[in-house]
Amino acid sequence: MQAYEWEFSILWQYRELLFNAVLTTFRILGLSVSLGILAGLILAPLRMSDKLFLRAPATAIIEVVRSIPPLVLVVWAYYCLPILTGLTLSAYWTCVIALAMYTGVFFAEIFRAGLQAVDHGLVEAGRSVGMPPWKIFTRITGPLAFLRILPPFTSQCIMAVKNSVLGSYIAVGEVLYEAQRLSTATFRPLELLTAVALFFVATILPLTLVTGTLEKKVLQRYFRR
């Protein structure tokens, strides 16, 4: 087998295009994760409600969306949503919304688990000093749930980073799509796709390391004897 001659200068040559692709990926990420958190914050309390007419639809949404593969969700949203709703969104926004939905239902379940894991005695302590429900949420259950869900929350964010490449299937100009386009044009798939893989390692690894340390600190400081 002939030795392959790597030619990484191709990355520099198309730096502007690739840089824009990276930016698009980060924009998709930022938007879909923020919207996902928002969706989670809305769905989680509904899912926990003791009123059936609130709980049932929230549960249905979560269970349905959760069982659809994210790629199917993106493609479905791209082709079917405009037909069903008459609303035509760009591929970019379709991708953002589909990924936000997908991430959101997982966030909802994570938030719910976090809130339910807070020792009820701590809530009663809040009640006994006269805190109204909103104060109990913002001062006690909210912060404690947040500390508890840090690990699953991070995993879900990492999944969101990975899922952002699904936009390439509906021609959203994020890293994978642009790299693939470029590799067919330049016949340099090895360099370009390796760069894509390394880009994800470089994005996710710091995230894992930072939250790992944070998690340890939190445990050390508040919970571990």
Place this chain on the structure above:
Amino acid sequence: MATDLSDAGPLLVAEGLRKSFRNQEVLKGISFSVRSSQVVGLLGRSGSGKSTLLRCLNMLERPDAGHVYLAGEEVGYGGTPRRPLNARGLAYQRRSLAMVFQHFNLWPHRTVLENVTEGPIQVLGLSRDECEAHAIELLDRVGLKEKAHAYPVRLSGGQQQRVSIARALAMRPKVILFDEPTSALDPELVGEVLGVMLDLARSGSTMVVVTHEMEFARQACDEVILLADGEIAARGTPAEVMDRPASDHARRLFENHLAHSPRRGDRHAGL
């Protein structure tokens, strides 16, 4: 304990409190009252309903029937026709009814000082400086001033319980409710908590204490109420109830209770 407020009527009144869990009637119509600066002990075996009774006083459990009045105002209900107060209205009343829990329930994400100042700052809306000064004073009183900036997880059970007493005091409540405050403690830590409570009792705090500590009840309480199967089996001064039980039933129950007192070695039996 003589007080100048004794003729102003009782501070806390419970009237005909009933409570059932599923089909089990835990409280079968309990009435009693607490005057200002009085210390009332609720005694009884596990399952006699004493903790439920205490939790009905600040509506952590809503009684099925009966009334609770604090300084003449009904707790948990209002309006005409009478209906349950909403969460906000109830929260407002709970400011004056502090509670100390069996398992301390200190907020783990706040320092000792923040645990004490949380209520006054967040609920009473007092200034941070003022609350911190008062909190330091209270922590000094329970002997934990030097732990002000530690997180609860670094403290022993006895220390945590003393902080939780300081947290209760910081609200300047009209009444402090104690729910078996020493039952979750290792035996060697019980004394430091009872010491603080005895000090409070002697300085004129109004307290309702659910306890298994007979010696504490004898020393601190003006009145003890002995509960059995959701009813009051005996009431009176500690001496009356503990030394000269009025009925055979009460005596049997009481001796039994003493025999099963956590002091005698089964402190952890129920945990």
